[in-house]
Amino acid sequence: MAIPTTTDIIHLYNRRAKRYNFTANLYYLIGFREQAYRKLAVKRLNLKPGDTVVEIGCGTGLNFPLLQQAVGIRGRIIGVDLTDAMLAQAGRRVAENKWSNVELVQSDAASFHFPDGVDGIISTFALTLVPEFDQVIKNGVDALSPGKRWVVLDFKLPSNRLAWLAPLGIFITSPFGVTRDLANRHPWESIEKYLTRTSFEELYAGFAYIATGEKRGNS
Numbered sequence: 001m002a003i004p005t006t007t008d009i010i011h012l013y014n015r016r017a018k019r020y021n022f023t024a025n026l027y028y029l030i031g032f033r034e035q036a037y038r039k040l041a042v043k044r045l046n047l048k049p050g051d052t053v054v055e056i057g058c059g060t061g062l063n064f065p066l067l068q069q070a071v072g073i074r075g076r077i078i079g080v081d082l083t084d085a086m087l088a089q090a091g092r093r094v095a096e097n098k099w100s101n102v103e104l105v106q107s108d109a110a111s112f113h114f115p116d117g118v119d120g121i122i123s124t125f126a127l128t129l130v131p132e133f134d135q136v137i138k139n140g141v142d143a144l145s146p147g148k149r150w151v152v153l154d155f156k157l158p159s160n161r162l163a164w165l166a167p168l169g170i171f172i173t174s175p176f177g178v179t180r181d182l183a184n185r186h187p188w189e190s191i192e193k194y195l196t197r198t199s200f201e202e203l204y205a206g207f208a209y210i211a212t213g214e215k216r217g218n219s
């Protein structure tokens, strides 16, 4: 399967939006501890009450409860996504929880203008789908306050002795637009390129990772 275009992604996620939360949970059946990985990614943001956090490719807002816990009611969450139906699900979650501090923005991550002075940026299972991921990370770095963090949680192919299972990994994630060619995109290298005090944590036997980096300038 070729690399999905932006139009392909919108069609795919418009079709999947209503069942997205359910299908994402199916990965538990193969031992993928999705919620634990989300928790760890949000923890790596090191947010404080009152902070402003941007989520790129927020989808249906599965991270919002964790982000809410971290920034509190005085904080602000800005969720950005390309796909209207995914954002509609996120909007439903926001309304049901009566969260008044969440702003949803329908935009391609590549053309999103980050507000100045952001206290954290996160993207989970989304950035590898964005061809301009390097520029998106760079734009985010420019908007981050010194000492604040960018965190990416995503799939990758293992480079260890499980590398032979790569085709299976691609097959299992293909319902979400993952193709073999996407494995050539390495957002963690952009985190390492533009940020300092970086870390790279492999999860799920190397099929997923959390990359964290801090904006320079806070000695």
Ligand SMILES: C[S@@+](CC[C@H](N)C(=O)[O-])C[C@H]1O[C@@H](n2cnc3c(N)ncnc32)[C@H](O)[C@@H]1O
Pocket: 009, 013, 024, 056, 057, 058, 059, 060, 061, 062, 063, 080, 081, 082, 083, 086, 107, 108, 109, 110, 123, 124, 125, 126, 129, 130, 131, 176
């Ligand atoms: C696998 S879902 C992940 C959703 C959410 N981050 C999560 O962890 O459940 C991928 C999301 O990325 C969004 N996406 C893909 N390409 C995008 C782009 N270029 N700009 C913004 N969002 C994008 C899709 O619309 C979809 O909602």
